[in-house]
Amino acid sequence: MRTSVLLSRGPGPGEIVEAELDDPRPGEVVVRIEAVGVCPTDLVTRKALGDRPAVLGHEGCGIVERLGADVDTLGVGDRVVISFASCGRCGQCRAGRPAYCDHTAALNGSGRRADGSPTIRVDGTPVFGSYFGQSSFAAAALADARSCVPVGDIAPETAAPLGCGFLTGAGAVLNVLRPRPGDRLLVVGAGAVGTAAVLTALSDRVEVVVAEPVAARRARAVRHGATAAASLDEPIGTVTHALDTTGRPEAIAGALALLRPRGTLALVGLGPATAGIDVRALTLRGLRLRGCVEGDARPALLVPELIRRHAQGRLPLDDLVTTYPLDAFDQAVTDQRAGHTLKPVLLPPVRPHSGSET
Numbered sequence: 461m462r463t464s465v466l467l468s469r470g471p472g473p474g475e476i477v478e479a480e481l482d483d484p485r486p487g488e489v490v491v492r493i494e495a496v497g498v499c500p501t502d503l504v505t506r507k508a509l510g511d512r513p514a515v516l517g518h519e520g521c522g523i524v525e526r527l528g529a530d531v532d533t534l535g536v537g538d539r540v541v542i543s544f545a546s547c548g549r550c551g552q553c554r555a556g557r558p559a560y561c562d563h564t565a566a567l568n569g570s571g572r573r574a575d576g577s578p579t580i581r582v583d584g585t586p587v588f589g590s591y592f593g594q595s596s597f598a599a600a601a602l603a604d605a606r607s608c609v610p611v612g613d614i615a616p617e618t619a620a621p622l623g624c625g626f627l628t629g630a631g632a633v634l635n636v637l638r639p640r641p642g643d644r645l646l647v648v649g650a651g652a653v654g655t656a657a658v659l660t661a662l663s664d665r666v667e668v669v670v671a672e673p674v675a676a677r678r679a680r681a682v683r684h685g686a687t688a689a690a691s692l693d694e695p696i697g698t699v700t701h702a703l704d705t706t707g708r709p710e711a712i713a714g715a716l717a718l719l720r721p722r723g724t725l726a727l728v729g730l731g732p733a734t735a736g737i738d739v740r741a742l743t744l745r746g747l748r749l750r751g752c753v754e755g756d757a758r759p760a761l762l763v764p765e766l767i768r769r770h771a772q773g774r775l776p777l778d779d780l781v782t783t784y785p786l787d788a789f790d791q792a793v794t795d796q797r798a799g800h801t802l803k804p805v806l807l808p809p810v811r812p813h814s815g816s817e818t
């Protein structure tokens with residue numbers, strides 16, 4: 461079927477072009493994209509691909525429009541969030557930890573389906589698609605039904621980042637750190653992931669302190685009930701749990717130093733591959749250091765839980781989102797880097813594709 465996509469070629473501005481989306485195979489669906497978040501990983505991948513033409517985007521939310529064979533969990537007309545892809549069969553998937561699926565690379569980052577078949581063609585030539593099993597910087601995306609989570613009538617621009625960024629921050633709190641009321645959590649970096657973690661912890665009546673150099677981000681965290689410091693050098697006090705979203709070695713070492721005995725530091729940011737850590741303190745104080753991807757989440761369980769909290773007014777994720785038209789991708793990225801927006805969400809045109817099917 462014909463659709464329009466935001467085609468990136470290297471780090472320059474992308475352009476909206478007509479494209480051919482493959483028909484859904486068994487287990488797949490076509491989703492008409494209503495909103496799609498911009499995640500830092502999109503930018504990392506765009507850079508890594510050089511000038512190879514690509515359709516990125518991995519926080520899609522929209523309406524199921526076509527069903528492949530054997531799809532019995534979704535119906536046409538359902539609003540869904542599309543999360544990362546996993547195989548559903550390997551040991552990690554069967555253990556309920558699809559973020560560590562044995563086939564993650566092939567399913568999310570190869571540019572094609574796991575069997576090597578392309579999903580998007582431009583002018584008859586396959587382009588890098590199927591990104592995180594979706595490539596949702598587009599008016600329509602092809603996704604595995606397993607990756608789609610029904611979300612009901614929540615605003616699509618609020619729901620879209622639940623596919624990755626919000627899922628990562630919230631999952632790090634609810635699945636990995638699991639603080640209880642009365643505990644004290646330090647969140648280093650109050651970008652979209654960090655702030656989702658802050659709001660999630662606050663919704664469980666955990667005391668939260670944020671370390672974040674950007675004043676507007678600190679102010680947002682404080683408005684929601686956290687305390688905030690510009691850096692870890694300020695007197696923050698000790699904490700029972702910590703989350704680093706920056707990946708910076710000095711932030712990791714600084715957060716570890718603030719943990720009380722038997723405390724846990726979770727890492728979600730990707731920075732330099734190595735960091736100097738005081739392993740004596742780690743041992744003598746019984747600390748735990750724990751990396752995690754996508755908040756260890758099973759999207760089918762965590763996304764509905766977060767939507768429930770949002771509906772109860774406990775998780776004001778709307779406050780993190782700024783919307784842009786799909787073709788304003790570069791402006792959205794510029795604003796995010798400048799600290800003007802926390803989570804840019806792109807809105808494809810309302811009448812997204814011709815609908816002509818071949």
Ligand SMILES: [Zn+2]
Pocket residue numbers: 546547548549550551552553554558560561562563
């Ligand atoms: Zn798997």
Ligand SMILES: [Zn+2]
Pocket residue numbers: 499500501502518624625
């Ligand atoms: Zn992401």
